Amino acid sequence: MQSQTIPDTLKPPATSVGVLGWLRKNLFSTWFNALLTFFALYVIYVLVSGVWNFVVTTDWGVITANLRLFMVGRYPMEQTWRVQASVSLFAFLLGASWAIWRGIARSAAILLAAVFFTALVLPFALNDRLWMAGNLALIGVGFAAGYFTRARRVLVWAWLASLPIIALLLYGVGGLPRVATDLWGGLLLTLALSVVGIAASFPLGVLLAVGRQSTYPAMRVFCIGYIELVRGVPLITVLFMMQIMLPLFLPEGVTVESVVRAMVAFVLFTAAYVAEVVRGGLQAIPRGQMEAARALGLNGILTLLLIVLPQALRLTIPAMVGQFISLFKDTSLVAIVGLLDLAGIASAAANQPDFLGRQAEVYLFIALIYFVFSTAMSYGSRRLEKTLGVGER
């Protein structure tokens, strides 16, 4: 006996579901789209095959020979352990944050672990490999410590303390020999400039933004003048001015290392942009919030600190991260005033007699480093935005 159930509905035609359907919908919906698709395929073929051929056939000797320069510049060889210790501390804290906060901390920790893991496979010296393996272990130890203790508050303080600790460790304090910042270089200098720039320009920028909204005309005029003047000139002029003028501004006999001068320039410059970002957030807070706070008996400063700023700063996270990404990229400009950050080292390496004409490899390599950091930051900001629910209220 044959029983055949007849389906009530016909299956959709093969051309509108599955891979074929997707292709048809997204790539070949009209003749024009089909044309575009073939053109795009051609472009992709040319670019990818060009890059692939370059990457595979070229000699990366200029990178491997100078890797130390790219990472820490002229930081003394026998003191390198201080940089390594700083990275290890960072790895440990990141591991702990992964356990406690998850979210972005997890992505960051995984990214760091992936970097170390890849580096382990590459032919490094045994000591360096041991250090990398140690860092991988430290991420794990940090994770375990965070998982079992759940010490949120301790972790926050540890992060806050880590910045000065790392700075003192690298610069030298107590019995450690001093390593002047002029010897710092490569990725180390790039990160030092960015972190100091971000950490110091943020409070200054908030202060400027609050001053710009102030009811005191004297402060308002000063802040507006400062912000608009700085925003009207290119960063490179501020950098040059600081390199040339800062020694003149200081009393005789006081000298400042040129890296510190560059840091001052970045802080002064970025603060003006941060101020404008914060102003956007301040203006988005409804008047009623302030009036309610005043009605409840808070004074002006408490209203600002407890009611207005927490809400305003949360709104500004995406723009603020954007600002810090551009600060990170802009640190490359110190190469023009002669510092040996990542970009400065790149130019120097491309001019070494052994590696003349190897610019492509060098610039591709450091562009990749900048790209990874910037992309990671913008990805992190998008995640943070989601967790904090910016734009949903």
Added chain:
Amino acid sequence: MTSPAPSSVSRAVPFYRDVRVLRILAQIVFVALILLFFWYLLNNMTRGLSRVSGAFSFAFLDNAASFALSETPLPYDPATDSYLIAFLIGVLNTLRVVVAGIALATLLGLVAGIAQLSSNWLVSKIAQVYVEIFRNTPLLIQLFVWYFIGVLSLPRVRDSLALPGSIYLSNRGLALPWFTTNETFTLWLIVAFAAIAVAGVAYWLLGRVKTPLLYEWRGVWAFLVWLALALGAAVALSPVTPSLPEIRGFNFQNGLMLSPEYAALLLGLVFYTGAFIADIVRAGILAVPRGIIEASRALGLTYVQALRLIVIPLALRVIIPPLTNQYLNLAKNSSLAIAIGYADVFYVSNTIFNQTGQTLQVILMIMGAYLIISLTLSAIMNVVNARFKLVER
């Protein structure tokens, strides 16, 4: 805020608790502190400067510059022309790259922004990859890549790549067909300007006609009137003779020569800023609610009409303010020319500074030049913005 007028002497507020007095006092203290700070800096500086470069004056600007410039849009002779002329040539060079850069970056950003929203999956992915790569790497590195790897590795003049239309690519730059002006050129310019007035009259007259073909297209008709007059005058007067580039010896003769530095700077600025503009354009188009577009289609507008009358005006309203920021960024970023040796205002000023040691004056001149460029740009964009801004009830 202000306390009610005291009814009796005993209830009078002492001056140190009176908000009005305190407000004024706070401002006076603030201004005094700022002035003290600047006085301290200036005092140090005058002492420092007197060691280095003598009294503050702009007299050095009249001295002969005695340094050669690679690119001179105006005739320039280093032996006789002053520093001031050199500085002005630098300003002109900056304007040359800024104006061309803004036009091309807008075009690229528009195309890439629309491509990001394309229904073609490949096209939108390519546009997104372009935006991500160029946004997340420093402009300085991109400039190095364009200059050292792009332009300088082109073939020598003798083996230039010849493109259709007498365009030649070589490591000496880009040679384009151009024209030389005859003595009738001024006369032709006058006629062309007079023709604008004629076209204006035609526009006004057509505005009073009821024939739709004439009335609705009166802008096009008026433009055609102007074009006919200008072209007619050009045929009659022959104000220009075309000049085609040709290889003579080791360089090109005739035509328009764009130096490798200019080409690299322009490419760098256009691709970098274009990526940012692309995202602005994308966000602007996405900001137009679908319902509005559907409503306009329901009211019987064609697709093109809906685009022209509804979508573009609404999108522009969102696009123009951040676009202005990008234009200003482009103008300021053009100062990175110094990294590849293009003689822009910053480069020339830096040379002037190195020769004369007049720190403060030169820095003031640079800042003044950039502030004027920035303010002019934002003034123009404010006018544009006012035209598209939401007219509130």
